[in-house]
Amino acid sequence: MSDKSPARAGQSFADVVIVGGGIMGLWAALEADRAGLSTLLLDAGPLAAGASGGLLGALMPHMPDKWNEKKQLQFEALLSLEREIAALEAETGLSAGYRRAGRLIPLPKPHLRKIAERHQAESEANWNQNGVSFSWNVIDQSPHGALWPTSEVTAAGLVFDTFAARVSPRGLTGLLVARLKRSSRVKIDEGVTVTAIDVAASVAQLSDGRFVSFGHLIVAAGHASFPLLSALGPVLARPLGQPVKGQAALLSAPMIAPYLPLLYLDGLYIVPHEGGRVAIGSTSEDRFNDPFTTDQQLGDVLARAVRLAPQLAEADVIERWAGLRPKAIDRDPMVGPHPAAERVIALTGGFKVSFGLAHVLARAALAPILGLEAAVPESFSTAHHLSVAARMD
Numbered sequence: 001m002s003d004k005s006p007a008r009a010g011q012s013f014a015d016v017v018i019v020g021g022g023i024m025g026l027w028a029a030l031e032a033d034r035a036g037l038s039t040l041l042l043d044a045g046p047l048a049a050g051a052s053g054g055l056l057g058a059l060m061p062h063m064p065d066k067w068n069e070k071k072q073l074q075f076e077a078l079l080s081l082e083r084e085i086a087a088l089e090a091e092t093g094l095s096a097g098y099r100r101a102g103r104l105i106p107l108p109k110p111h112l113r114k115i116a117e118r119h120q121a122e123s124e125a126n127w128n129q130n131g132v133s134f135s136w137n138v139i140d141q142s143p144h145g146a147l148w149p150t151s152e153v154t155a156a157g158l159v160f161d162t163f164a165a166r167v168s169p170r171g172l173t174g175l176l177v178a179r180l181k182r183s184s185r186v187k188i189d190e191g192v193t194v195t196a197i198d199v200a201a202s203v204a205q206l207s208d209g210r211f212v213s214f215g216h217l218i219v220a221a222g223h224a225s226f227p228l229l230s231a232l233g234p235v236l237a238r239p240l241g242q243p244v245k246g247q248a249a250l251l252s253a254p255m256i257a258p259y260l261p262l263l264y265l266d267g268l269y270i271v272p273h274e275g276g277r278v279a280i281g282s283t284s285e286d287r288f289n290d291p292f293t294t295d296q297q298l299g300d301v302l303a304r305a306v307r308l309a310p311q312l313a314e315a316d317v318i319e320r321w322a323g324l325r326p327k328a329i330d331r332d333p334m335v336g337p338h339p340a341a342e343r344v345i346a347l348t349g350g351f352k353v354s355f356g357l358a359h360v361l362a363r364a365a366l367a368p369i370l371g372l373e374a375a376v377p378e379s380f381s382t383a384h385h386l387s388v389a390a391r392m393d
């Protein structure tokens with residue numbers, strides 16, 4: 001932007017302008033509202049129609065071994081999400097389709113059982129805290145019979161992880177949108193793209209020709225955050241992050257009870273949801289021609305799902321879907337002020353785990369605005385990711 005005049009005709013102001021209304025931006029808007037800040041939530045499309053508009057909703061904990069700061073943060077986030085969702089459901093009367101159903105992981109080979117038994121011992125220490133206790137139990141047979149999953153893949157037993165949960169992505173985002181629409185402090189503008197950010201004037205330029213001035217601006221634009229943030233500082237040697245395409249499908253499967261645990265094997269997720277629905281995913285594609293089409297790669301994922309849970313052969317595919325996950329250059333989420341533009345705060349890079357962390361990351365994004373310390377690992381900071389992107393190696 002070349003024109004840096006602070007007040008243009010018709011220019012509005014918000015304490016916090018949030019760019020992007022996916023799962024990250026929605027939680028950020030809720031946290032800003034709770035803090036009493038005037039908030040403008042902008043989205044290029046309809047709210048929650050980007051990566052957050054998907055089907056899967058797996059809330060998978062990290063492995064219980066090699067405990068560290070990141071695993072502790074996720075542990076606490078997965079616990080507090082349950083309370084947050086219960087409160088929002090009570091407030092709105094809507095359902096997020098949440099259930100801590102657990103997860104079954106087949107162990108096809110004996111050496112995998114040995115590793116799993118070590119993890120079981122570590123789960124007893126690391127997943128037993130804050131007054132709650134979950135386990136990574138090695139068992140011989142599925143408690144849900146020889147078809148969930150097929151006994152063909154359980155020669156060395158299974159892991160029953162009692163911590164994993166699932167949520168309906170559209171249920172949760174719908175709940176957040178409904179809650180935000182009740183607030184007099186939050187204004188929502190859909191179909192409007194932020195095209196440029198004038199850091200010196202604290203002004204964002206919008207695709208409809210308007211300018212909005214901000215106290216702080218949170219960039220929660222999914223994978224589109226990376227070029228927006230890169231443009232604010234010195235030229236980088238490498239992109240700050242990239243989109244990773246994923247394809248998933250939704251089945252009508254009334255024969256699958258909604259309380260059944262999720263199944264997970266080698267990147268394949270089978271996630272039972274409420275209402276006789278089962279979600280299957282996902283591909284992970286660094287290179288792709290069309291971001292939003294589905295193809296034979298999803299067909300292959302579906303075929304693997306039927307081999308793992310043979311009852312699914314009777315189910316109908318009712319939706320095929322593709323989206324772009326935001327992956328930051330150093331893989332961890334990216335949250336916090338841009339070092340060259342302290343009033344601009346990143347909130348992105350949730351990659352494959354955004355739904356379990358977004359509420360905690362949103363709080364961390366708001367922290368500097370409220371004069372608080374952000375309680376996230378250093379490797380999540382915007383400064384850290386920028387320093388990695390600045391290196392030539």
Ligand SMILES: Cc1cc2nc3c(=O)[nH]c(=O)nc-3n(C[C@H](O)[C@H](O)[C@H](O)COP(=O)(O)OP(=O)(O)OC[C@H]3O[C@@H](n4cnc5c(N)ncnc54)[C@H](O)[C@@H]3O)c2cc1C
Nearest residue numbers: 020022023024044050051052058194221222246353354355
């Ligand atoms: C197939 C698949 C399966 C997945 N499964 C899981 C799972 O099981 N569990 C899990 O936790 N995660 C999962 N993920 C990842 C998760 O969906 C994403 O990490 C998450 O949705 C990212 O949320 P976000 O808010 O950062 O981005 P998005 O949801 O993409 O939201 C960004 C928003 O910003 C808007 N926007 C972009 N640019 C601009 C601009 N310049 N101005 C205004 N608005 C703009 C977009 O319109 C969009 O609405 C999956 C992803 C895929 C693709």
